[in-house]
Amino acid sequence: MSTTTTPATPAAATPGAFYRTGRYAPVAEETTRTELTVRGHIPPSLHGMYVRNGPNPRGAAGHWFTGDGMVHGVELSDGRANWYRNRYVRSTTFTHGAPFVRDDLTIDRAAGMINTNVIQHAGRVLALSESSFPYELTGHLDTVGAFDFDGRLTTAMTAHPKICPTTGELHFFGYGYTAPFLTYHMADRLGRLVHTEIVEVPGATMMHDFAITAQSVVFMDLPVVFDLELAARGTMPYRWSDTYGARIGVLDRAGRRPVRWYEIEPCYVFHVLNAFEAGDVITIDVVRYPEQWRDGPDDFHKATLWRWTINASTGRVTEEELDDRTCEFPRIDDRLAGLEHRIGYAVHVDEAPVPTGSILRYDLQRGRRDVIGVGAGRVPAEPVFVPAGPTSAEHDGYLMTYVYDCHRDGSDLVILDAADPSAKPIAVVELDVRVPMGFHGNWLPR
Numbered sequence: 001m002s003t004t005t006t007p008a009t010p011a012a013a014t015p016g017a018f019y020r021t022g023r024y025a026p027v028a029e030e031t032t033r034t035e036l037t038v039r040g041h042i043p044p045s046l047h048g049m050y051v052r053n054g055p056n057p058r059g060a061a062g063h064w065f066t067g068d069g070m071v072h073g074v075e076l077s078d079g080r081a082n083w084y085r086n087r088y089v090r091s092t093t094f095t096h097g098a099p100f101v102r103d104d105l106t107i108d109r110a111a112g113m114i115n116t117n118v119i120q121h122a123g124r125v126l127a128l129s130e131s132s133f134p135y136e137l138t139g140h141l142d143t144v145g146a147f148d149f150d151g152r153l154t155t156a157m158t159a160h161p162k163i164c165p166t167t168g169e170l171h172f173f174g175y176g177y178t179a180p181f182l183t184y185h186m187a188d189r190l191g192r193l194v195h196t197e198i199v200e201v202p203g204a205t206m207m208h209d210f211a212i213t214a215q216s217v218v219f220m221d222l223p224v225v226f227d228l229e230l231a232a233r234g235t236m237p238y239r240w241s242d243t244y245g246a247r248i249g250v251l252d253r254a255g256r257r258p259v260r261w262y263e264i265e266p267c268y269v270f271h272v273l274n275a276f277e278a279g280d281v282i283t284i285d286v287v288r289y290p291e292q293w294r295d296g297p298d299d300f301h302k303a304t305l306w307r308w309t310i311n312a313s314t315g316r317v318t319e320e321e322l323d324d325r326t327c328e329f330p331r332i333d334d335r336l337a338g339l340e341h342r343i344g345y346a347v348h349v350d351e352a353p354v355p356t357g358s359i360l361r362y363d364l365q366r367g368r369r370d371v372i373g374v375g376a377g378r379v380p381a382e383p384v385f386v387p388a389g390p391t392s393a394e395h396d397g398y399l400m401t402y403v404y405d406c407h408r409d410g411s412d413l414v415i416l417d418a419a420d421p422s423a424k425p426i427a428v429v430e431l432d433v434r435v436p437m438g439f440h441g442n443w444l445p446r
């Protein structure tokens, strides 16, 4: 069975913008599919929903990062795929065009395009973008509304919060182009916002991700800076700066000392794989770009996996490229967020002769990288690790992601064996629709 509604017509493709065409192009409809074909066997232990967010612009062509948010979910239980749904995140901007900047020049944090990530914390499903409040969703992906932690949150919320596996706390930050430029927040395991702290930085930068360790919070203050002139033109208002510098800030989670900054080589990082701390040393693995957006906001460079080793005794950071293969969308077993990880995953894509992607599986203790192929002409999105069981080892579980098939312009939900890169998929849930290449998602266990 399928049902379909069409809330609006998506924008026509804009020549030259890769994110408007092919596997990135928006879909025209919201739909529900309940009779799904499955190849292989869905592990019966999987009860929950895999859901991923991404831009699906309805209107005039804008930047990749500013399209209306659309979530795509598949519910699994008892070895079955119950449904696929895609739904717009109905922010006030989506429903009635609420402007992000009001007439009196104040910012409406309930407005915006909620297009970047989906998490589950303290029983709430939250869709996230980094410029707005989170939006709560139902288990069927309908929008409940903006969630501001009962009025306690007054900044934006990053789309990359971290859930501490030890305490269940939700650590996050908000950044903005007006002071305070950076604010750190922590909600307890019950979802109550219990800590808010301004972190002083020299200026307004685009800060997409951060890291936690068991003892610290790690910020990246990198030289992609806010530009008022670009904002006035209505384009993505950030650009590369040769003068801003680059630094990593380490804040003590227990509040025993102020943030300490460490200078690094200028670069840009959208995504952190993970960080961990032992004695005076913090290790943080990131997907690093040598620079970003010097020639405008479609100027995307190639990124690779790097390790920064921060030594509090010497005040120095050692910077080392771990692998020269380009990658993005790094993930770990989230049960190790802030703790020492051995295994990491990311996506690599070759665009020619036909776009073909693979999942890279790094064993960072052995210095080994395996390539998990998903077929010629097929491109995986961010790989989400799902442990086989609550106490299973770091390598023991599944990788779950949407895979786009260029040949049929459609997508599958693919479940792979995370421990065996050479194995065929454990299960493939075939979708007769395209899931546009979006950003981030998670497995939300019931």
Ligand SMILES: [Fe+2]
Residues within 6 Å of the ligand: 116, 159, 160, 208, 270, 271, 439, 440
């Ligand atoms: Fe991201």
